[in-house]
Amino acid sequence: MAFHAAGDGETDDSKAFEETWNSACSDSGGGATVYVPAGRTFLLGEIRLQGPCKSPITVQVDGDIVAPNSLWKQKPSSLLTFYRVDNLTVDGGGQIDGRGAPWWHCYNQKKCRYRPQLVSFSFCNDLRVTNIRLKDSADKHMSLYECSQVQVHNVSIMAPGDSPNTDGITMGASNHVRISSCNIHSGDDCVSILTGTTDVNVTDVTCGPGHGISVGSLGAAHEKPVLVERITVSNCRFFNTTTGVRIKSWQGGRGIANGLLFRDLNMTEVRYPIDINQFYCPQRNCPEREGGVAITDAKFINIQGTSSRQEAIKIRCSKSVPCHGIFLDNVDLSWANHTAPTKACIENAQGSVAGTVKPQVRFRGP
Template sequence: MFVLAVIRSAEGHRRIYNVLDFHAAGDGKTDDAKAFLATWNAACSDGGNEPVMAIPRGRAFLLSQVSFDGPCKSPIKIKLDGKIVAPKVIWTKKQGNLLTFFDVDHLTLDGNGEIDGQGAIWWDCYNKKSCCVHVIQLLGFARCNNLVVRRIHLKDSADKHMTLFQCSQSLVDNVSITAPADSPNTDGITVSSSNNTYISNCSIQTGDDCVSVLSNTKNVTVTHSRCGPGHGISVGSLGKSETAMVEQITVSNCSFFGTMTGVRIKSWQGGKGYAKGFIFESLNMTEVQYPIVIDQFYCPQGNCPTKPGGVAISDAKFINIQGTSTEQDAVKLMCSQSVHCEGIYLSNIHLSWMNHTSPTNAEILNAHGTTEGMLVPQYCSPTLSSY
């Protein structure tokens, strides 16, 4: 009781709900899902001063598909200092997340701990096309407003590492995400149908997009973060089966290392809707294949039929971007004949072709806008005029 009293005092009289007190084994072998749910239910029903669900360091907790549901009676904090591991088998044939937080407002997930998806067995199954399903994501937040995720480490998800869906006012800060460069579909952070998302000071190394922004999303900022390996920071793909609506996306003060693209907006032919209000500023590219991309012909499988129409892309600013590309076409602004890109602005771009003396190129199609300041590569497009 004395120890508990000290902990309460240190936490500002918060009640601490330790998963070990709810019979979690923490041996990395026993499924602790029931113990975690019991701990969550106790903390979530506490109407006091931000109760804490504690996952202690020095233990590994095996979990299989757990959903932590709200609403809770007060703001709630999860202190993750230990390690959570997924089963090291193909443990389900159903779509889902290893951990889901649903309808929980004022949630904080913080700590020095790790969530390990043990994804290698899934990647092998996916590559061999022998899996019935490959959409087991590691950590999902749905309808969680005023969310804070800070400091934790995510590792080797079977699919996407963290998803935000229908969330408002989210902060993801100082989170690290790692997976091998050849791991399939292992996006770092995916934001969908959400608004007011701020991602800062993160380090993301994956086999797919470091950050991806999907439709029905507004006001996302990614800043002071590191991406690579991976596919870069992407908006889209948009318009395949829904009317796209994306606006006010800012990526600033970020570094990219060995990625497929740097910053990219991608949409399918024949799509509907819009994507507007982009600022890509103060970015450093190191050995990036294509540092700047707008692609209204997105077709990852190849051989897509030509379709009229497209997602209207407008008001995209690329400012103070420097570094090296591994391809000569360092800038690709490829927009459709039927729905041109409008309001493109390029200023102070300096991208050199790695290990070559020849200059980089810019490939531009149906993109309208203005340029200013130093521009390498040079832009010889009749639709982009300089001040």
């Protein structure tokens, strides 16, 4: 407000935000705070908050932020972008609302090529995002690109289950990421982990509606060799999602996804609770290609609950690059509202089982 923001939800406050950021970022007193006060609503357009800053910086979002209630950008963008800002904390009980409904309609009509994301972090190290609420992004809600040492805790993300591509948290080329105690309802992946990402821990996340927690998609045409490794998803709950935990890659890709642990998970009427798919093709018209991203050392341990279809486990790997080191232990998945047992589909995968595994899984070998 000191930089002449209106805070009435109708006046564009972008300039005030940028001026406040520039002042805080240039403060060398040991730490500055950009304060978004409670009880007010701030209308923003496309904002890019850039570093490096002279000291650690906090954005305290206690009030609400809204995007324009229109189709306001026709090129790739984000409502809020933090670029090359180290030692950044974004905190507060306020809400950032992307007002995405006009965009979803435009996309479904095949009239919008680009849609803005809500909050993007690029090249940000030592990042903390806590307690904020994100709602109705036109596209992805939160993205992390080339970020290191990230903590996302107690963040709420809400969008309708039929809103297109509204991923909750997506990350690429990032490392040492911790996501905990988040509640994510979206029209796509609750969390998606893309190429170049290592050492991720996702725990105590409630997901649904949405498409589950995904590694990938990986290895799209013409991509460089991909690498995703040391990913742990634990103590999460899934409600009425299309998949629970999945690994998805395109035919013809290159690279490796290795060291993936999914444990202590609860599924409630999830279409495919466990899903590995080396034939990912959302348009369903992809040509057959040799090769693929190698999937190795993927463990599924202590996974309980129900599937909404009889085929509760799908592990479909390619003949040219079979999956290796798949391990299941103490898996108990029943078919919701049916007495018939669940089934598993296993193609070109080598692995082993321990304890009780329902549905029954047969691998070709270890």
